Amino acid sequence: GGDSDDADAGDGKGGGGGGGGGGKGLERSSVTVAALPLADDAPLYLARDRGLFEKEGLDVRIQPVQQSIQALPALSKGQVDVIASANYVTFLQAHEKGTLDLRILAEGARVAPHMMDVLVPEDSDIRSVADLKGKKVAVNILNNIQSLTLNAILGQQGAGLPEYRQIAFPQMGVALEKGQVDAVHAVEPFNSAIQKQLNARVLVDGGSAPVESIPISGYVTTGDYASKNPRTAAAFRRAIAAAARIAAQDQDAVREELPEYTKVTAAQAESIRLPAYPVTSDAAELRRLTELMKEQGLLEKPIDPGTLLVE
Amino acid sequence: MLRLDSLGQGYGDHPVLHDITLTVPDGQLLCVVGPSGCGKSTLLRTVAGLLPVREGTVSVDGAPVSGVPDRLAVVFQDYGRSLYPWLPVRENVALPLRRRGLGRAERREQAELMLERVGLRGAGRRYPWQLSGGMQQRVAIARALVCRPSLLLMDEPFGSLDAQTREDLEDLLLEVHESEGATIVFVTHDIDESVYVGDRVVVLSAGPGSRVVLDLPVGLPGKRDQIATRGLPEFVALRAEIGRAVRS
Amino acid sequence: MLRLDSLGQGYGDHPVLHDITLTVPDGQLLCVVGPSGCGKSTLLRTVAGLLPVREGTVSVDGAPVSGVPDRLAVVFQDYGRSLYPWLPVRENVALPLRRRGLGRAERREQAELMLERVGLRGAGRRYPWQLSGGMQQRVAIARALVCRPSLLLMDEPFGSLDAQTREDLEDLLLEVHESEGATIVFVTHDIDESVYVGDRVVVLSAGPGSRVVLDLPVGLPGKRDQIATRGLPEFVALRAEIGRAVRS
Amino acid sequence: MKRGRAAASRGALLRWTVLATAIAAWQLTTRTHPSVYFPPPTDIARHTHTLWFSGPPTHAFLTPAATENILPSLARMTTGFVIAAIAGIALGTALGRSRRAHALCNPVLQFARAVPPPALVPVFVVLLDFGTRMQVASIVFSAVWPVLINTADGVRNTDPLRVDVAAVLRLNRTERLRFLFLPSALPRIFAGLRLSLSLCLVLMVFSELLPGTANGIGFTLTDAQSRSDLLTVWAALVLLGALGYVLNTVLLAVEKRLLGRGDR
Amino acid sequence: MRRRQELLLGALGVLLALGLCEAVGRAGLVRRDYLPPVSEVLTRAVELAGDPLFLDGVGATVRAWALGLGLACAIAVPLGLLLGSVPVVDEAVRAVVEFLRPLPSVALIPLVSLLLGSGTETKVALIAYASVWPILYNTVYGLGETDPLAKDTLRAFGFGRLSVLLRVELPATAPFIAAGLRISAAVALILAVATEILAGFGEGLGIFIAQAGLATDGTRDVLAGVVWAGALGLVINGALVWGERRLFPWTPEHRGER
Ligand SMILES: Nc1ncnc2c1ncn2[C@@H]1O[C@H](COP(=O)(O)OP(=O)(O)OP(=O)(O)O)[C@@H](O)[C@H]1O
Ligand SMILES: Nc1ncnc2c1ncn2[C@@H]1O[C@H](COP(=O)(O)OP(=O)(O)OP(=O)(O)O)[C@@H](O)[C@H]1O
Ligand SMILES: [Mg+2]
Ligand SMILES: [Mg+2]
DSSP: OOOOOOGGGOSSTTTSSOGGGGSSOOSOSEEEEEEOSSGGGHHHHHHHHTTHHHHTTOEEEEEEOSSGGGGHHHHHHTSOSEEEEEEHHHHHHHHHHTSOOEEEEEEEEEOOTTSEEEEEOTTOSOOSGGGGTTOEEEESSTTSHHHHHHHHHHHHTTOOOOEEEEOOHHHHHHHHHTTSSSEEEEETTHHHHHHHHHOOEEEEETTOTTSTTOEEEEEEEEHHHHHHOHHHHHHHHHHHHHHHHHHHHOHHHHHHHHHHHSSOOHHHHHHSOOOBOOSSOOHHHHHHHHHHHHHTTSSSSOOOGGGTBOO | OEEEEEEEEEETTEEEEEEEEEEEOTTOEEEEEOOTTSSHHHHHHHHTTSSOOOEEEEEETTEEOOSOOTTEEEEOSSHHHHSOTTSOHHHHHHGGGGGGTOOHHHHHHHHHHHHHHTTOTTOTTSOGGGSOHHHHHHHHHHHHHHTOOSEEEEESTTTTSOHHHHHHHHHHHHHHHHHHOOEEEEEOSOHHHHHHHOSEEEEEOOSSSBOEEEEEEOOOOSSOOHHHHHHSHHHHHHHHHHHHHHHO | OEEEEEEEEEETTEEEEEEEEEEEOTTOEEEEEOOTTSSHHHHHHHHTTSSOOOEEEEEETTEEOOSOOTTEEEEOSSHHHHSOTTSOHHHHHHGGGGGGTOOHHHHHHHHHHHHHHTTOTTOTTSOGGGSOHHHHHHHHHHHHHHTOOSEEEEESTTTTSOHHHHHHHHHHHHHHHHHHOOEEEEEOSOHHHHHHHOSEEEEEOOSSSBOEEEEEEOOOOSSOOHHHHHHSHHHHHHHHHHHHHHHO | OOOOHHHHHHHHHHHHHHHHHHHHHHHHHHHHSOOTTSOOHHHHHHHHHHHHSOSOGGGTTOOHHHHHHHHHHHHHHHHHHHHHHHHHHHHHHHHHHOHHHHHHHHHHHHHHHTSOGGGGHHHHHHHSOTTHHHHHHHHHHHHHHHHHHHHHHHHHTSOHHHHHHHHHTTOOHHHHIIIIIHHHHHHHHHHHHHHHHHHHHHHHHHHTTSTTOOOSHHHHHHHHHHTTOHHHHHHHHHHHHHHHHHHHHHHHHHHHHHHOSOOO | OHHHHHHHHHHHHHHHHHHHHHHHHHTTSSOTTTSOOHHHHHHHHHHHTTOHHHHHHHHHHHHHHHHHHHHHHHHHHHHHHHHHHOHHHHHHHHHHHHHHTTOOHHHHHHHHHHHHOSSHHHHHHHHHHHHHHHHHHHHHHHHHHSOHHHHHHHHHTTOOHHHHIIIIIHHHHHHHHHHHHHHHHHHHHHHHHHHHHHHOOSOSHHHHHHHHTTSTTTHHHHHHHHHHHHHHHHHHHHHHHHHHHHHOTTSHHHHTTO
């Protein structure tokens, strides 16, 4: 039989379900997940639609948000239990600053080839990464995953660094067309769309070495939640792992799912590049990211991701 | 009883009244006359407790005035601005009755009655800005009279009225004064009027720093009557005396 | 020449003037007398082009009035509100001179001069709300006179003045009228005054729908003089006749 | 009414006492209930100092971070405010004076007024180039309304008798504006200006969220927010508050000069 | 005659504005996906009227708007009366108020969410926070503008300070407060939508706009959402003006209409 709820986990929407409903000794059966309409968290939706959560005795409610950082206060306050496709860079920084006691329940997505690309106009003078030096490159958020990875790529190729401009993905096409920036670093589906609309040229794959298949987002929660609900957390991890296995093996399943919860149209879903869905969480892979962040000053001191992974 | 004791008054560094001493017994109708700008309105505002006393003292019924005395009513010289444009005339008149704790219906009834007495029957539902100047002035008078004040201050209250209406209202004022016995300070620039309605006339000198130059009891025989009284030789004599004092 | 031809006027469904026909030759000083609320101010506002004509026509120098006629000046009944509180008195008075293309210094000089003539020497730098009622009224008069209008409309312009000042200003008005020859429409509720200053007196009946009940030329002999003129038997007779008409 | 110097300094004393008390209370609460999100004022002050005001005396103690972020922000804000004020007063007067102009423009203006600026980003990006022009445009677009509406209302509610006086005095258009409508609407215009001023600060922050921005107080703030650097967030908030206070005081002084004719 | 003419002129103005936008949209400054012409946007906006999910969102936004604005009124009018009539209080809190006023809600969203949760409460609080100021300032300035003689009149009749406040200063200021309310109503609407866009949680018009912004050709939907926001503002303003006309027939602006 299940222990009764710890009342302190907040009286928000997430707290309610509770009790021994699970029958598998879950601390609580209902989990509220804040999720972004991105390809990154396709396994979450697969798990829901294919009954994987039910199988674990979980009642998962999904609350859409637009950016993962927007869900941070709700997570701190206990209104949501888990954030799916949480941007690691942002959340690791929050963890370092102490605004959040971060735990990673499961890895969500890793970079895959051409899921984000640096694009330049068809007739641009920029022919190689070496030409990017000092040029204006649009990224979604400054000092985040995109500049982090691109800097690493350029560093390895010995090219100079560009000047980054913060431009939201949807505006990158206009900015490129109007010549306001020299290149854009766009993610799918904007990547494909801009290539198609402007005949833009791919300058470099944002997922090339040395950042190939580097982890970018995951399912995160608070230390408090993880320690008080170990069995619920484990059940959630199992369900996600099972879904990730489906996603990894059967891309069509993901492509079918995408139009259901994102703004990606069915036609786009056919052709866009998907991220990689890791089946197991790997501290070593995560360490690649934290070390890169440390190197580029996004973290002040090194973090051992092993301490953050919920086992 | 209203007492002014060596009252001095002014605005900023601009002196207006200087050493005014006056005693107005209960129930007296005192007329104040004087050249334009000499400080008549200032005097009334001081008595009403709207301007803090500068020098000397003002006392009502023995107590020095600080704030507005009880059961006071004022008709301001600038009557137009003193009416509330958002209230119909009737409500404007009924407003002071709220202090008397009357019910809504009764307030309205008394207001209509008083409006009728000042010749504004039927104007109760209109707004002040829909009335002519003289009508507005009468609304202000009705508002002052309706609350049966024991001290009534009137600043050129009949200035915008035609001769006929003016005479009617002079008589109304005397009638109310007779029946209610209020102490009244009545500022006017019409010397005839001051003699006709006043029990006593005070003349102020030209400012700055005006003083009382004449303080004259009006002892006219018999009940006032617009035609007979104004023809009396005493009336003519008083009028001439006051006229001389004003012109001096 | 000012002509009103079967003029009808009113507000909303409230009729005020009915079938007024009047011709005022150039240079005449016409006094308009009538009970409070009969429509005197309405008449002036119509002539000034501030109220659209309802019925009939109003024409100045043969052309029907649409908008404000040229070289017009008005003293409004509510003189206090008609002054601009954000301008010093001197600027208030100098305002109409802008139309005459005078320089700044000259405007100021003329304004000060006119202020002196109405007895407000030295008040030019103060603000209107720092003046007494009578002083404000004189500022309004100064503002009207300073621009040498050829048509001057005055709505109870001396209502807030003491006897002495009033007489002085009556004489000032006559003097200006004499020297400049303006056409003047002068509303007053003082019958004596209307006879004293007017070349002609028109009496309106009580509203609604007032008409002209008396149209009387004032043919007083000699130059006007406050004492001598008022003592003339013609003066007394005219006064009585007008009084009767007003009361009727 | 002229207030004495003593009264004025008493007012200032009172004002600062209350502010100090509020800060002390805040300090106490944050010490007894520590939270990373709500750091104590002393920490914020220290951080603000190191961030912006620990520069060399030759630069008025400003750090490079201060000159690179605060000055451009102030420039954007002031430009936006000045344009909004001028446009608001001009348009407001036009709409207040002419019924026809009002009828023509009103629906469009009321529509535009309710449009949330963040949703207009795609349009801004298409119509304007990145940088100052876009930022100032977005500030003006939202800050103009309080001035415009208050001016129009003020002008419309000018005492009709005074309008008649102007007609009789045959004042021409500009004279009417100068001597009648503007002075008469001035208190309302100032109410609008004060609202618009603080709105400009808020919008300055928003404008630095726009694509292509790389400096400014608002950028510092949102960037710190995305990096969970709460101390910098608070430092920026405090700076905004202080700027708001100073700018408002300046505006009040101007207002006192223009409106300082006491009671009527 | 006047009302009809005004409506016609207003319609003309709208047509002109639409024509201008359409011209810009078709001028070929950029690809159509980036800035669709008005006609497409309007069509989409009309389509949305048939979408119950969208309408629910609009309902949620309007509810938050009404709550926030109501709260702002309930705070601002009494506070404004207090500040405007008791100079000591005004002096005392001025520094604090002026300090708080320019704080942007963008920055406050996470902090307020932490205190009130990421729900309607936060939205309402932020709306109220932003829309308090216009009402407050217009109240304070209005009190300063009240004719002193009108106040003296009531004082002379023996009414106390509170009565003068409620019976003279409040009605005299009411039209001015109403103008503040009119400003606030739009500010509140903007805040309702913008908070949704920036906070990213829940449902509402702002969420619709934010989500539409994530699509590769979402501008049309974003602008359709903008059309709805603007139309709401138009309707709200119309209602407020109508109310003012009925409530304040004495103001110079409305006197002619009786
Ligand atoms: N703005 C207005 N709206 C409606 N009715 C009005 C308006 N102004 C005046 N009236 C009405 O028109 C009539 C005439 O007003 P008017 O001001 O012309 O009178 P008057 O002869 O000047 O009176 P008084 O001597 O009292 O000034 C009055 O009955 C008044 O109620
Ligand atoms: N608010 C004020 N500020 C400064 N001076 C003022 C103020 N009110 C009046 N005065 C001055 O005080 C003097 C007396 O004014 P008051 O209004 O008492 O005169 P009054 O006798 O009523 O004149 P009137 O018969 O013209 O109404 C005048 O010289 C006037 O200029
Ligand atoms: Mg007086
Ligand atoms: Mg009149």
